[in-house]
Amino acid sequence: MTAGFLGALTGLGGGVVIVPLLTLVFGVDIRYAIGASLVSVIATSCGAAAAYVKEGFSNIRLGMFLEMATTFGAVFGAALAARISTHSIAVIFGFVLVYSAFLSTRHRASAAVTTEDTRHFLPDSLRLDAAYPGSAGPVSYHVHHIPTGFSLMFLAGGLSGLLGIGSGAVKVLAMDRAMQVPFKVSTTTSNFMIGVTAAASASVYLNRGYIDPGLSMPVMLGVVLGSLSGSWILMASGTRTLRIVFAVVILILGFEMIYNGITGRL
């Protein structure tokens, strides 16, 4: 059983896959599954961040500022998870899966770099604008629509706490689309935030007794092995076919979660 876990997780990885896998295939209670998933999300985020921070892409100020929204959201989501039924959690999880399957098939429209400098009321005192290393020296950028981004981050944190996922997709969406932060900056900064957000949720789960050592151990070790062996990078930068297969799998898992949640099997 442990070997099966290890093999499967190194190949797939990601909180989005771990929870449905544990609940649908292995029949684990969804609360235990979310606890184990959060642990693996932290491991992945920290492992990847160690490589990212040195490149200087992530914007620590922006990350920390938005972290106020995500950690509060995470604690709120984790508190909510204890109050609503596991069926409802399964159904919400299913909808998030279906939505992310939909997102991942769409070609990422490279965010148009807006050069005009407008809207200057909040960012100035917060000094969120920064620069990242480009091929021809530092490229500076401007952060837009801070209230929208901040609210989306609260939602991302809430989903993370409720479902045990990194909700990196929502975070990148908030930074990339709403706040118009350059793509590389938004992915690395969101990775940094995922770890901190998951730590906030995982703490609440730990105190509730939702994190089981026997279950989390193979999941965590599998994820760490997977990220070390580099199958993660393969997954993230995978080919178009791989991405479509992944989206279909997520879509099926999503419908499965919704069905099982409604019929009360989860």
Place this chain on the structure above:
Amino acid sequence: MRDRKSSISDAEIDEIIGNLLRAGVIVSSLIVLVGGGLYLARHGTESPNYHIFWGEPSDLRKVLGILKFASSYSGRGIIQAGLLLLIATPVMRVAFTVISFTIQRDKVYIGVTLIVLAVLIFSLAGGG
């Protein structure tokens, strides 16, 4: 002048943070691995039941309880201590960011980071 000074320390801080995160993941994985070995050696043949939700005993929930349990060489306790260290790694990172903003005398962000740190410690201490 101020910018130049802070950009130098920024690079150094990034270096330290990177090493901190990597060390956190590696050390906690090793602890979990050791605990997992002990756990499987003792209970490997039993078939665990995670379908029915019991919740963990209180010794595996609270920070002090986990440390106490781990010091008795219980496999589950050691795994849980490793998981605790993993959860604490991003918290340590945030704490370290407080220090770096203090060095840079960035009052706004000392405040912002302290709020984040407070939420994290609050939930780790069981207030959430």
